[in-house]
Amino acid sequence: MNPPLKPILxxxxxxxxxxxxxxxxxxxxxxxxxTEIRQALEALKTEYDERQAGICLVxxxxxxxxxxxxxxxxxxxxxxxxRPQRLSAAAxxxxxxxxxxxxxxxxxxxxxxxxxxxxxxxxxxxxxLIRIAGRKxxxxxxxxxxxxxxxxxxxxxxxxxxxxxxxxxxxxxASNPETELERIRSMVTEQADDGKYLT
Amino acid sequence: MNPPLKPILxxxxxxxxxxxxxxxxxxxxxxxxxTEIRQALEALKTEYDERQAGICLVxxxxxxxxxxxxxxxxxxxxxxxxRPQRLSAAAxxxxxxxxxxxxxxxxxxxxxxxxxxxxxxxxxxxxxLIRIAGRKxxxxxxxxxxxxxxxxxxxxxxxxxxxxxxxxxxxxxASNPETELERIRSMVTEQADDGKYLT
Amino acid sequence: MSCRLQxxxxxxxxxxHGSIRLPGRAFPKNPNQIPSKFQLQTHILTSEPFRVDIGDxxxxxxxxxxxxxxxxxxxxxxxxxxxxTERYLKALEHLERMHIEVAGDFLLMxxxxxxxxxxxxxxxxxxxxxxxxxxxxxxxxxxxxxxxxASVDMQLLPLLGDSVFAAHVPNPIDQLLEPTIDVDLxxxxxxxxxxxxxxSGLGPLLLEIxxxxxxxxxxxxxxxxxxRSFVSLFELIEGSTSKIDGVITFLAVLEMIKQGILTxxxxxxxxTSDVLLVFQS
Numbered sequence: 001m002n003p004p005l006k007p008i009l010x011x012x013x014x015x016x017x018x019x020x021x022x023x024x025x026x027x028x029x030x031x032x033x034x035t036e037i038r039q040a041l042e043a044l045k046t047e048y049d050e051r052q053a054g055i056c057l058v059x060x061x062x063x064x065x066x067x068x069x070x071x072x073x074x075x076x077x078x079x080x081x082x083r084p085q086r087l088s089a090a091a092x093x094x095x096x097x098x099x100x101x102x103x104x105x106x107x108x109x110x111x112x113x114x115x116x117x118x119x120x121x122x123x124x125x126x127x128x129l130i131r132i133a134g135r136k137x138x139x140x141x142x143x144x145x146x147x148x149x150x151x152x153x154x155x156x157x158x159x160x161x162x163x164x165x166x167x168x169x170x171x172x173x174a175s176n177p178e179t180e181l182e183r184i185r186s187m188v189t190e191q192a193d194d195g196k197y198l199t
Numbered sequence: 200m201n202p203p204l205k206p207i208l209x210x211x212x213x214x215x216x217x218x219x220x221x222x223x224x225x226x227x228x229x230x231x232x233x234t235e236i237r238q239a240l241e242a243l244k245t246e247y248d249e250r251q252a253g254i255c256l257v258x259x260x261x262x263x264x265x266x267x268x269x270x271x272x273x274x275x276x277x278x279x280x281x282r283p284q285r286l287s288a289a290a291x292x293x294x295x296x297x298x299x300x301x302x303x304x305x306x307x308x309x310x311x312x313x314x315x316x317x318x319x320x321x322x323x324x325x326x327x328l329i330r331i332a333g334r335k336x337x338x339x340x341x342x343x344x345x346x347x348x349x350x351x352x353x354x355x356x357x358x359x360x361x362x363x364x365x366x367x368x369x370x371x372x373a374s375n376p377e378t379e380l381e382r383i384r385s386m387v388t389e390q391a392d393d394g395k396y397l398t
Numbered sequence: 399m400s401c402r403l404q405x406x407x408x409x410x411x412x413x414x415h416g417s418i419r420l421p422g423r424a425f426p427k428n429p430n431q432i433p434s435k436f437q438l439q440t441h442i443l444t445s446e447p448f449r450v451d452i453g454d455x456x457x458x459x460x461x462x463x464x465x466x467x468x469x470x471x472x473x474x475x476x477x478x479x480x481x482x483t484e485r486y487l488k489a490l491e492h493l494e495r496m497h498i499e500v501a502g503d504f505l506l507m508x509x510x511x512x513x514x515x516x517x518x519x520x521x522x523x524x525x526x527x528x529x530x531x532x533x534x535x536x537x538x539x540x541x542x543x544x545x546x547x548a549s550v551d552m553q554l555l556p557l558l559g560d561s562v563f564a565a566h567v568p569n570p571i572d573q574l575l576e577p578t579i580d581v582d583l584x585x586x587x588x589x590x591x592x593x594x595x596x597x598s599g600l601g602p603l604l605l606e607i608x609x610x611x612x613x614x615x616x617x618x619x620x621x622x623x624x625x626r627s628f629v630s631l632f633e634l635i636e637g638s639t640s641k642i643d644g645v646i647t648f649l650a651v652l653e654m655i656k657q658g659i660l661t662x663x664x665x666x667x668x669x670t671s672d673v674l675l676v677f678q679s
Contacts, residue, residue, distance in 0.1 A: 007253030008274045011267040014213070014254060014565035015275055028278055051246065054206030055213060056566060066567050068210040075207045076214050079227055080569065083632075131629060134622045143624065148633050205606050213567040254565045265565040269630055270464055272561040285560065288549075295549035313460030313503070353558040363551045365544050384465060387496055388489040 004031065005040035006047075010066075013057070034043035094120045095151075098130050099160070102146040105136050109145070121145065129154065201231065204239035205246075209265075218262030218352055260351035261358065284326075293319045294350075297329050298362060301345040304335050308344070320344065328353060452500050453491060459507030460542050462489065467539065474543060477536045479518050483511040511535065615650035620659070625679040631662070632674065651675060 012028070013020055025041075026034045045057040048066075055066050068076060073139060090152035093115050097109050109117050124130045147160060211227070212219055224240075225233045240263060244256040249263075254265050267275055286294065293316050296308050308316050323329045332345035346359065356362060456462040466485045467474060487508055490500055517531035556562045608620065623629055631651065638644035654660040663674045 003274070004251070007251060007268070008271050010253035011271045011275050011563070011565070012278045014265075015267060015279065015563040019569075022280075028274070047250065051250070052206060054209035054211075054282070066213075068214060068567055069206070072207050072210045075202070076210055076569070079211045079223075080214065110376070125627070128630070131633065132627050143627075149630070149636075178632060179446065211568075213565060214569050214652070216564075248461050261655070266558070267563045267565055269556045272563075279563075286553075291549040291553055292546055295545050295552055298552070299548055300544055305651075311460075311538065311545065312458060313463075313507070313538075313542070314458030324633070352564075354552060354555050355558065355562065363548065363555075365548055366551075367544070387455060387493055387498060388462075388466065388469070389492060391617055 002036075003029065005029070005032065005037060006044050009037070009040055010044055012170050013064055013066045016065075019063040020059050021063040024063070063164055067172075090115075090117075091120050091123055095124055095147075098124070098145050098152065099147050102160075103144045104146075105142040105144055107142060201235075202228065203245050204228070204231065204236060206234070208239055209243055212256070212263055212265045215264075218260040218264040219349065220262040224263075257355070258357050259355055260348045264352065279341060287319075289323055290319050294323055294346075296327055297323070297344050298346050298350065298359070300341045301359075302332050303345075304341040304343055306341065436656075452498050452504060455498070456504075459504045460538070462486070462504065463507065463539065464546065467543075474536060477532055477539070479515050479535065481513070482535070483508075483515045486511055486624050604607055610646060612646060612650050612653055615646050616654055619650060619654070620649070620677075623677050625677055628676045629676055630676055631673040631675055 003129065012025070022034075022037070025037050029037060040056065047053075048056050054068055054072055056069050057064060057066055059065075090113075093113060094109060097112050098104055101108070101112075106117060106121060109121070121130070125132070128145065128150040129172050130145050130151065131148040132137040134144045136144050152160065202288060208224065211224070221233075221237070224236050240256065246252075247255050253271055254269055255268050256263060256265055259266075289312075292312060293308060296311055297303055300307070300311075305316060305320060308320070320329070324331070327349040328346065329344050329350065330347040332343045334340040335343050351357070351359065355364075452462075456465065463482065463486060466472070466483065466489060469484060470481075472478070472482060472485075490504060490508060493500055514531050514534050558564060619634070634651070635644045635647050638647055652661065652664075655662060659678055661676050661678065663676060
């Protein structure tokens, strides 16, 4: 009528947040000889080693603990890396404007989009999708924005000239920001629909 | 040069706080055929079953998770001293209403239950069993409630469609007359059973 | 009536903790402050009427209604509105006789039932029986009972944290929140070497006497990149017009790091060995 020690110990070590003291395990099985518990732990440890599990049973200061094997740390790190996020529509739009109209200063972007773009530009800079390419030698010396290497990587382009050029955009009267914006919008939507995640 | 899938998957599932979607695993091994990943997961599952481990690999909430086997619940509960709080009957009822009738707003829940549900909803939200899924475009723009991934995980469902089917009402009473509350309820509603009713 | 109450309370332990109200004040919810059973019973036996709130016994009018339906085996698919109304009203009456306060919503339900009952008594208007007034109450009752039953079924599932537990091991990675980490100078050289390899297409290394000094290059870079902006080392050097120009830029970068104008960081997740130069404010 002995409880199946090995699986129970495995459960307990895997639900505990910290290492489990041997004494606590002994208390949990009052009718079991502590030697048997020790043996079961040893058996579990051997089992993990023999079946080349991703985990191992170690004895640390606080007691027994199940841990991942050190050699898989890289994979875990890759897995736990924050998941890539989609760009917001506003960011996508701004990015498209920079990509197609670079080099460009903030006031020009804002003229096209019709809204303040400070936060969006900062976000794109942080994600390295655009970069600061200098200052325009005009009053106020505004920052010039352009896309960089990272942008090409993310979009799988070899060269900025590989950007899709929709005919409409090529022939668009650049003087009309309204229709321009519409075209950029439609273009951006197309890209977004590819379902690509931007990193 | 293939990475050892099985141990890595084991590590990842054990490090993750929630069930891990298959797609996320596929992304993690870009050079590996998804079929191989599926096979490795199956192999891991079989391994747990065959070596009579304390744990098992389950498909839940649209992903994979390693869990303790139900038969060891007593031992784990004994080990984890402060037992997790069970949901009250009122909370469970409200949760069932959200789960089966989602998306749903508070007034609709309260119409069904006939009582104010604010506190219970807050409690369910805190436990992440339900989530706010937007606002209903009607007067007052009330919050819409729905269940999320956590709900599926807690109830061991892979998909919301796996909820037990709603049964047509049975005639049998489900209340347990053994409980104190039931006895008192019966007492306070005691009435002459020979009452004649208009038909 | 008070006699009956005493008998009940003596025979049964006090009803629900924190629910029994003395006139004018409620007992605190904290169980430690709740008077002992003995105190309560003494109180019951000796003093003026006290009140129990119906809300402690029935969650709401629907709960009471369904309780009565179950208790009396009423067929909800062909509900007798008279019977349910009668039973409901009797129950309320009985509760009140026991000094149990009946809240307004319970009375509202009573009114609803009576009004439905009244409608059923009106001559039917020969329309199809989808307009059966009984449905006004039968439908919500059926819906609630269905979902109540479902909630009982749901509780039978092996709940995570109750009968099954997520197995987990400690995360072996300490620093996850910081996506970029500081790199040492050796890595910076490595990165430079790589860039220079790529720049080899620009021809042999020519020492130009006319070229800008490192200080001039620092000023040029600072003119382009403001405080708190950043640029990747690759990008900075890739813009070089010649190898020596790249070297000068690189030396300028080193000088700026030394002067604390720049710090360099490396994003280990990036997959490239690119070094990010961050301009200090």
